Amino acid sequence: MLELQVKGTISGTIAIDDTELAKLAQAVAGANAAHEDPERQGLTGAVAERYMDVEFPGRWELVATREGETYTWPQGPDEYTNFQIYEGRTPRGTIRLAVGRCERTEVWGRDRVYLITFHITAGGKRPLCEFLETDDHATSREFIAIIRGNGDSGRGMYSPGAHLPGAYRKLRIETYSDRIAFKGAWTKQAVVAQEDDIDSMLNHSLIQAEQRFDIRPS
Numbered sequence: 001m002l003e004l005q006v007k008g009t010i011s012g013t014i015a016i017d018d019t020e021l022a023k024l025a026q027a028v029a030g031a032n033a034a035h036e037d038p039e040r041q042g043l044t045g046a047v048a049e050r051y052m053d054v055e056f057p058g059r060w061e062l063v064a065t066r067e068g069e070t071y072t073w074p075q076g077p078d079e080y081t082n083f084q085i086y087e088g089r090t091p092r093g094t095i096r097l098a099v100g101r102c103e104r105t106e107v108w109g110r111d112r113v114y115l116i117t118f119h120i121t122a123g124g125k126r127p128l129c130e131f132l133e134t135d136d137h138a139t140s141r142e143f144i145a146i147i148r149g150n151g152d153s154g155r156g157m158y159s160p161g162a163h164l165p166g167a168y169r170k171l172r173i174e175t176y177s178d179r180i181a182f183k184g185a186w187t188k189q190a191v192v193a194q195e196d197d198i199d200s201m202l203n204h205s206l207i208q209a210e211q212r213f214d215i216r217p218s
């Protein structure tokens with residue numbers, strides 16, 4: 001039996017027996033589950049997929065290093081001073097992702113090193129994410145990557161407080177403009193990772209691959 005003392009305009013005691021208390025606890029648990037479960041929120045199809053968990057590999061294994069690797073964007077080519085390919089195995093299959101490191105170039109008002117992640121196949125590579133030096137990289141050794149996948153286009157970003165795909169609960173999330181303090185920097189959610197935290201970089205890239213491009217381990 002639970003008794004609650006109520007004071008205010010009307011004073012009194014509310015008694016709740018054990019049966020009713022159990023029903024109340026069940027209702028609270030259901031409300032919390034609805035907050036996490038896209039189906040209970042009425043989300044279906046492609047929208048619901050964005051909120052489902054991605055299975056991360058137990059570990060990412062370095063399987064190859066390439067010299068002289070490049071990638072040509074519409075604005076020009078990238079040349080990677082370091083290009084490492086990792087393999088991850090999940091219950092659903094195997095996937096290969098790579099991290100390419102570029103020399104400093106001017107981005108958001110200063111010269112910064114940046115890293116590009118790729119999906120690697122026998123036929124080539126597809127860019128997935130960019131990790132950029134934070135403003136305090138000299139002391140923190142941290143990089144930041146914007147999270148995309150919101151909206152019908154799949155390119156939309158997530159405002160602070162917006163629901164992210166469930167797998168992002170396992171990664172460190174901050175606001176991009178808090179770490180890149182420059183006019184016009186996105187006030188959107190982003191992943192932060194230490195320079196040597198390859199697992200976080202590749203796990204973010206795996207989420208983006210699945211959510212945005214329907215690329216999955218196989």
